[in-house]
Amino acid sequence: MNFKQKKTKQKWWLSLIIVILITVAFSRSDLLITKTNNLLLPLKLKIYKTTSNIQNFFNTFFYIEEISKKNETLELTIEKQRHIFFENKNLLKENQHLRKILQMKKKVKYKIIVAQISYIDSLNPYETISIDKGKNDNIKQNMAVTSTLGVVGRIKEVFNDHSIVELITSNQSYTSATDRNGDILSILSGQGNEILNLEYVVTDSDTQVGDKIFTSGISDIYIKNLFLGEIMSIDNNDEMFKQITVKLPYNIFNLKDVMVIKKER
Secondary structure (H helix, E strand, O other), rough: OOOOHHHHHHHHHHHOOOOHHHHHHHHHHHHHHHHHHHHHHHHHHHHHHHHHHHHHHHHHHHHHHHHHHHHHHHHHHOOOOOHHHHHHHHHHHHHHHHHHHHHHHHOOOEEEEEEEEEOOOOOOOOOEEEEEEHHHHHOOOOEEEEEEOOEEEEEEEEOOOOOEEEEEEOOEEEEEEEEEEOOOOEEEEEEOOEEEEEEEEOHHHHHHHHOEEEEEOOOOOOOOOOOOEEEEEOOHHHOOEEEEEEEEOOOOOHHEEEEEEEOOO
16 A cells, blocks of 8 residues: 555544544533533523513503503593583583573563672571672662572662662561462461461461462562462461461572562563
8 A cells, every 4th residue: 555545544534533523522512402401491490480470570560550541541531521511410500590580581571680699698598698789780679589499588778789688588578479379368477497487378268288379469579470489288276277388499598699570661
């Protein structure tokens, strides 16, 4: 074997040895990686679980924050709708009230001055009230004062920019009254509270609980057929006259405005 052939054979064995070494190295590397992975698997699982928990925590946190914002928006929307509802309800009541005032103006056929109640004495509310109209508005003493619900009283004192109204509930108030058909003629007297007495109704009259009572129109103050109230109770123990109580048709504290009737056309 010459030198050249010998050298070629050595190169071939060297190449084979390198291939074998590389194969063994990779085999051992895979084995090493597999063993390493097996050893690190519990740690990897813990890390994965911890990472997953942290991710879930932040996802839950952001979800709760998002839900909270949506709830706040929803609450604001509900509150806005509630506000709109009450605003519309108040507007409806105001429109109904104004419509009743217009109906009252057509009904009485006299000039009506609408006035705001400026003062009610909370300690003595059934005697007098103050209104924001006076001499400057051509208000005069003894003009009738009513509301859309019923008679309020009469002008007692007049000042330049306000007036004092004596209420029909006052202990000093006496109003000529009758029923719807005009079958009875009586006096409605104030008692200093929301209950009125209907006096001088004879025992044989056909007066019933629930009957409505109106002004008779025979006085110089009140025109005819203004609503005064409804009969609440009747006592027939007296031989000559029935003892009748009449319920005021409104709560004095709920009144905001009144109408002063001017008999001058």
